[in-house]
Amino acid sequence: MQKHKVTFLPDNITTMVEDDTTILKAAEQANVFINNLCGGEGICGECRVQIVRGNAHPDRHSIEFLTVEDIKKGFVLACYTRIHEDLAVSIPVKSRTGKDKIVLSGSPVVYSKPEKVFQQTGDESISSFDPVVSKIYLELPEPTLNDNISDIDRLTRALQKMTHLQKHDVPLPVLRNLARVVRESDWKITVTVAKHHKTGRILKIEHSDTANKNFGLAVDVGTTTVVAQLVHVPDMKIVGTEGSHNLQARYGEDVISRMVYACNQGNMDSVHQSVIKNINELLHTLLTEHNIKAEDVNAVVAAGNTTMSHFLLNLPPCAIRIEPYVPTASVYPQIHAEDLGINIAKQGIMEVLPSVAAYLGGDIVAGVLACGIADRPEVRCLIDIGTNGEIVIGNNEWLVCCSASAGPAFEGAGARYGMRATSGAIEKIEIRNGKIILSTIDNVKPRGICGSGLIDIIYEFVRNGIIDQNGRFDMSRQDRRLIAEEGDPRYIIAVAEDTDGGQAITVSESEIANLIKSKGSVFAAIKSLVDYVGLTFDQLTDIYVAGGFGSSINISKAIGIGLLPDVDTEKIQFIGNSSLTGARMSMLSTQALEKTRKIASRMTNVELSTYPPFMNEFIAALFLPHTDSKLFPSVSYKK
């Protein structure tokens, strides 16, 4: 069969492919990352690439994502373009953001009191510090004829005084080295103990005092992004945080398409291996950057939605997808990280936070832990906006939650210049006197717009009369930035010469419609759940907003577009990646880890797809801020 050589630029990576292979497949084969939200279905338009040598014609399906100008310049969609000769393909920055650093946090995150211990300051009470894996230095008395109990009894006798655990399991390999290590080290040893329920498991025994060499990795396995945070356990300090795109994206952007792919014969393992690769790469970066040895990382605690948790553990998620939506497990066993090929200490352990149901995972449980709403009598609310919007309302007596398919609009998908919250993303916008003032992540030339920027744009557009409250452009405006392009008007946010890619960054009417759908879905979910429990928004003491918008969102503007309910802005707090925070808390405190299991078992799920009022709420919310203006008394736009 005829073969063709494909060269990917700017990295100059070449691969040989068979005739009729798509550019996306070729890139996969060459291990070159191209953005791709839909799993290669020609739906998302994220995989734009430029043919710079050779010929390849855009398929008719991809025309809608390309302007005439694009086509002239050789742009095609990688997923829909087949290779019939040798090619050189340039991947624009926007299509290879997978290699970029994700902005992870930055906003000061203030948790409710009981969790203060987990802040970076470390100056609070440490009453609940009780890590999943602790290292304990012991000086054992040498055995004598009058005290000649076995080596392991001698060790556990001393250990018990420190851990207060009734029982310590000792795996055979550890036991086999014990007699030698205690004698070689003159009975001065450091014992690494993992806790699981009320039992300690001795992971390793080392010479002399190495108690300070104890790190843990908290991981948020998101559908779109995987974030890992390295923590120095003894003083609870965050060493560093790294994020990357979930490599599973090549198997489909959303969980459903990944499940479909994985549940085909033989595909499960590659989907599983993707996320393991993600974690190992992040871990490697963190270790290298901070000069820490992998053998000193003793624990991984991960949080993710139910499907991600299944993929992480290589548990088939096939029954999650179909009625009656049954996961294999919702509480996961403590395992050896080694069994998954995660490159921490040989005997190191891994915990995956428990899920509630098929579509309500450990990420939201972690969020509830992080914001502490399950601890106090006041009724509070957590809104976690990711690929799905998840809402929890409750207190120390009850917790109800729901999940709404918000779509990845606020993560930058579905809009031509939408992007994840990485370097160069426009995260804040203000239109003052017709002038657009914007700021980007890392203060570099803009490359696109992330979630918080999109919220700002819609708010500023409607406030300045650029769009009406239905999200339609006022075409009567005399505005050079407004372009009546191909039946879908666009507005220029940044002109070509100001941007990184040399292309104007724009937002179109259909993209705004998409964002309105997303915000409508999230708000309808909040409203439905508040109604379901018979409360009003004012009765919520606090509203915590979590998600990957960027370093922060402008709360007033999020209310202004009707994404968040119109309550006193003082009550609303943006808490960033609460899934990661919950994972870190669980790593530093087995009490917290135990609490995630209680939270998960206490949460009642309201299935919105079978809850009739939801659809009406959704339709009512497809307006800026809302068709029922009484719900947003503080918001008024000049007509």
Place this chain on the structure above:
Amino acid sequence: MQKHKVTFLPDNITTMVEDDTTILKAAEQANVFINNLCGGEGICGECRVQIVRGNAHPDRHSIEFLTVEDIKKGFVLACYTRIHEDLAVSIPVKSRTGKDKIVLSGSPVVYSKPEKVFQQTGDESISSFDPVVSKIYLELPEPTLNDNISDIDRLTRALQKMTHLQKHDVPLPVLRNLARVVRESDWKITVTVAKHHKTGRILKIEHSDTANKNFGLAVDVGTTTVVAQLVHVPDMKIVGTEGSHNLQARYGEDVISRMVYACNQGNMDSVHQSVIKNINELLHTLLTEHNIKAEDVNAVVAAGNTTMSHFLLNLPPCAIRIEPYVPTASVYPQIHAEDLGINIAKQGIMEVLPSVAAYLGGDIVAGVLACGIADRPEVRCLIDIGTNGEIVIGNNEWLVCCSASAGPAFEGAGARYGMRATSGAIEKIEIRNGKIILSTIDNVKPRGICGSGLIDIIYEFVRNGIIDQNGRFDMSRQDRRLIAEEGDPRYIIAVAEDTDGGQAITVSESEIANLIKSKGSVFAAIKSLVDYVGLTFDQLTDIYVAGGFGSSINISKAIGIGLLPDVDTEKIQFIGNSSLTGARMSMLSTQALEKTRKIASRMTNVELSTYPPFMNEFIAALFLPHTDSKLFPSVSYKK
């Protein structure tokens, strides 16, 4: 270097060895078993072989074990004879009993009431039947939208009703298959559960009802003999029992020489592998014989002395040997049998019964469990006579024990025609009117004498005036059977034409002296321990005698020679291999297994080597029956 070919007969196995290699080393290299009690030190004389082709001269050290007749016939000791040319070496039956079947039991063993459940009859109450590994058939309700908990929650919800365990751990590999198996089997499954403390561990999940396919292996790992018993768990029936010589014998007969060998760099693993090979061979024989699949054996429960337990688990026993005599562990973790290479079901588990101290192992703990002395208020005694003699006295409130180095005399070592209790061993002897009446195991031609036969011989000799009460032959007798050989008179028990080997079976004066030392050591230990707790023999309600003498011992004769105390013979019961019985009980009842841990922790060890009265007791016991005749009022010999 020059090489020589050595052929071992009768199996016709050849090997090439370097010049100056000993025949014993050559046999080891060829994987040919030659008896060898002393680890090749030229002390035991057990490794007699016959050179049938080529020349090899007996070393001067071996002369004492060979008669002039032997030397003429080409007999040498394998351990002391070096190879300098091609040889053919015949291994006499007596030197290769390693391949023979050991007689394991046969006497009706009656246990105290609470343990009756574990007898073969199976018609007793099964209140404490609660096996270490059970198989439970479940028909699960199919999930619905109203009941869509995770697969594992559905399983454990049903399982909990059966096991009453609060928690069920599920290893990841089991979890990975769960979703598929429950759906393929229409929610009708059999779950294999191992119990460990209060937690269940799910080992496997199978289609449909396989609960009846559940076997367990009880193993007694003796220093000399390894015995394995296959049990059908659901109805507690013994399927079969097999025994073989401990293959570690090639590294030394006693635990001390094996420890010395094992603790030399790199030798540990081969000593460990020997006993694993023993167990796998016995298992294989049992499975083949009874047409049972290895995958249906889910548990192994083993009992052995502390050193054997360490070798079994590949735990270095090096600190056991030297003051202050510290084992690595006395309570052993539950492990996967697979991790040791034991060929049962892939996820099958193994328990090793707990030890008390360096020289007081799980075998005696198993014995205490088996005879039930820890259960009732009456003070009872267990005497287990193996390579060591171990004594326990106690009741449900206290237990004291001691261990005396009896030597392997009653296991057939140290006497030229002594042998283990295998086929052809003389196990009973009576001298009536000067005529010797004897019976052998399996009623075949005699090959040697086992422990119970040796007890009978000494008793009959002294009763008939053949020896005096010091164990010396009356050389004034007119007795054709008495031969004044080389300063160590011998007595012919069976004439050459009546025996299997065609050689007369004899007992010498020095061998009798050796037996008297052994019986003196055991009795002195019993007496010391009874004195230590301030009791008299009469205050012991029952005395249980365990050990590998043969199918039974003659209690009156054992009293007659002063091995056992002179109490009402009704009080003394021979219970056979109590270590094996205890292992079987622990396999069938986690309550029993839990009890072994309590028994071990309750036992107080009296160290006889540092207990001054013991040496006096020992010297006083070197007489038949005893220097203090008041201790044996029922025994009187004609002067």
